[in-house]
Amino acid sequence: SAPKQRHDYQSDVARLRKIVINSLYSHRDVFLRELISNANDALEKLRLTSLTEKEVLSGAEDMNITIKAYKDEDGKGRVVIRDTGIGMTAEELTNNLGTLAKSGTSEFLARAETDTTGTGNLIGAFGLGFYSSFLVADRVYVASLAAKSSRNPEPTQYVFSSGADESSFETFPDPRGNTLGRGTEITLVLKDEALEYLDPHRITDLVDKHSSFASTFPIYLWTERTETVPDEESAKEAPEIDEDEAIVEDVTESDETPKTKEITVEEWIHMNSQSPIWMRDPKTVTDEEYETFYQATFKDYQKPLAWDHFSGDSGSGTSFKAIIFIPSELSNEYWQNPMASNARDIRLMVKRVFITSDLGEDALPKWASWVKVVVDAEDLPLNVSREMLQSTRFLKQLRSIVLKHLLALLARLQENEPEKWTTLQKTYGNVFKLGAVEDSKNRVKLAELCRFATNQRNETSLDDYLENRKKGQKQIFYLADMGTTTEHLAKSVFIEKLHARGYEVLLLTDPLDEIFVQNLRLWKTVQFQDVAKAGLRFGDEEMSPEEEKEEQKKLTEEYQPLLAWLKQQAGDVVREVVISNRLVSSSCAIVADMMGYTANVEKMMSASQA
Ligand code: ADP
Numbered sequence: 001s002a003p004k005q006r007h008d009y010q011s012d013v014a015r016l017r018k019i020v021i022n023s024l025y026s027h028r029d030v031f032l033r034e035l036i037s038n039a040n041d042a043l044e045k046l047r048l049t050s051l052t053e054k055e056v057l058s059g060a061e062d063m064n065i066t067i068k069a070y071k072d073e074d075g076k077g078r079v080v081i082r083d084t085g086i087g088m089t090a091e092e093l094t095n096n097l098g099t100l101a102k103s104g105t106s107e108f109l110a111r112a113e114t115d116t117t118g119t120g121n122l123i124g125a126f127g128l129g130f131y132s133s134f135l136v137a138d139r140v141y142v143a144s145l146a147a148k149s150s151r152n153p154e155p156t157q158y159v160f161s162s163g164a165d166e167s168s169f170e171t172f173p174d175p176r177g178n179t180l181g182r183g184t185e186i187t188l189v190l191k192d193e194a195l196e197y198l199d200p201h202r203i204t205d206l207v208d209k210h211s212s213f214a215s216t217f218p219i220y221l222w223t224e225r226t227e228t229v230p231d232e233e234s235a236k237e238a239p240e241i242d243e244d245e246a247i248v249e250d251v252t253e254s255d256e257t258p259k260t261k262e263i264t265v266e267e268w269i270h271m272n273s274q275s276p277i278w279m280r281d282p283k284t285v286t287d288e289e290y291e292t293f294y295q296a297t298f299k300d301y302q303k304p305l306a307w308d309h310f311s312g313d314s315g316s317g318t319s320f321k322a323i324i325f326i327p328s329e330l331s332n333e334y335w336q337n338p339m340a341s342n343a344r345d346i347r348l349m350v351k352r353v354f355i356t357s358d359l360g361e362d363a364l365p366k367w368a369s370w371v372k373v374v375v376d377a378e379d380l381p382l383n384v385s386r387e388m389l390q391s392t393r394f395l396k397q398l399r400s401i402v403l404k405h406l407l408a409l410l411a412r413l414q415e416n417e418p419e420k421w422t423t424l425q426k427t428y429g430n431v432f433k434l435g436a437v438e439d440s441k442n443r444v445k446l447a448e449l450c451r452f453a454t455n456q457r458n459e460t461s462l463d464d465y466l467e468n469r470k471k472g473q474k475q476i477f478y479l480a481d482m483g484t485t486t487e488h489l490a491k492s493v494f495i496e497k498l499h500a501r502g503y504e505v506l507l508l509t510d511p512l513d514e515i516f517v518q519n520l521r522l523w524k525t526v527q528f529q530d531v532a533k534a535g536l537r538f539g540d541e542e543m544s545p546e547e548e549k550e551e552q553k554k555l556t557e558e559y560q561p562l563l564a565w566l567k568q569q570a571g572d573v574v575r576e577v578v579i580s581n582r583l584v585s586s587s588c589a590i591v592a593d594m595m596g597y598t599a600n601v602e603k604m605m606s607a608s609q610a
């Protein structure tokens, strides 16, 4: 008899299973998408492994996913999802299904435990999909036969079994033997209140709605229907008659001599036969399809903010189709480590077959590392490796084409979609500033997307600022102080006079703002001018610089005793005390040298030396 092993779930799994079972009932449909996406992952793993180890393909010819729903002898409903993927050994069954090694787990648990309202998609977003089986099943059996390989030359089919209410699970050799050929078979013994999933229409609906994007491999659904066909037996027995007589016979004998019978037809229906959305004509893809595709592919529980779907040509003879997505949120880690998520978010395929989502250094620059992309290239070899790819020019060209489309998409949103643009500014405003500093090639386009608060309005673009220039104004005025508020800056003595005279001054409160203006130095040939620096000129002064100098000299002589006394009093703090014409109602201001650092930059310098 088979040696059964009992294992306790890792503590987090027990916690998680509770949440899944208790809180996510209304989202239980997700189980199917999660199991299909696992099957797809296993098939992708198999295909990639087979490039270097042909042996793994033995055992089963096809690479596909099948779903069968039926009532067993005990009247219990069962849904069986089977794939011919890489499979799992006994050890892998225990490790992969009995423990949680995922980094997102604790975050998920924390969120799910506090928020039980809209968390259905969290399961998928955090990749904790297998446990969603228990949303619909009392008991789950996972039978698996790992692919044959040099490390595992004689695989044995094992079973994982667990009940929804149990805090442990069992593994044992499959009493049926190696029936699978290769891969994994998940049997859900449905809860009585989940018998709706026996209905093939219900499953077809779910696959159409949520899962057709979860797999690039074919998904087949087993169906059974009754058909009425001519009954050959009775046809044979029917007497040969001529037509006139037949009419008479039909009237009198039709009930006794049936000429048809009902038979059962079983069939595997190919469910995801439509081509993947990136291959389709964008005009035929609905917004909802893009959104579901995005959520399933990038495991985001939120909808994307915007997307662009296009065909391209790399210029070195590789044509491709691509969709770029702008997520509605930046991940929390972005500002700590902008490159962390980068490599994973570009899914590269060749002729519909997934190749890699790790493009390493050829991924996008920091400022754009949050963009999600699917690319399907037509003319690359299927067995192309990442190293080979990097030696071609394709990735560099792809990168610049993707950036071009992204910038055009952002400009379109700025132009035509005020609501989305507002959200975009809130989330990505600083990203554009970072980009303008980092990406010299796209600097102008990125700077056009940047917004700044001013003493006159909540925000302006640089172009609008120039439009609003006063006659004769030859500079873009700004005042920067990190960490303060724009309201505070608006009251600063440095802009009193400018404000009174009707000049607009950019109020910069983010460290990036000041780095931005210092990097750009000019916008459309107009210089940025820090109004906190001495020697400021407005451009519409009534006196020439020479006349002003004269005036200044006269006043300085007149007030010499006061200036000397002030200098003596404040000698440790300031280098010089001078007469100024820049103030309106304030009595004095401390300003930086014309050549010196501003207070803000000094703060940053001392911070970086610490
Ligand atoms: P994730 O898919 O995010 O890793 P899941 O809970 O969905 O999390 O699955 C856990 C792990 O179990 C997978 O990473 C994989 O190693 C294994 N697994 C699940 N389903 C299958 C399957 N059909 N074939 C092979 N391995 C599987």
Ligand code: MG
Residues within 6 Å of the ligand: 034, 037, 038, 127, 128, 129, 130
């Ligand atoms: Mg999964």
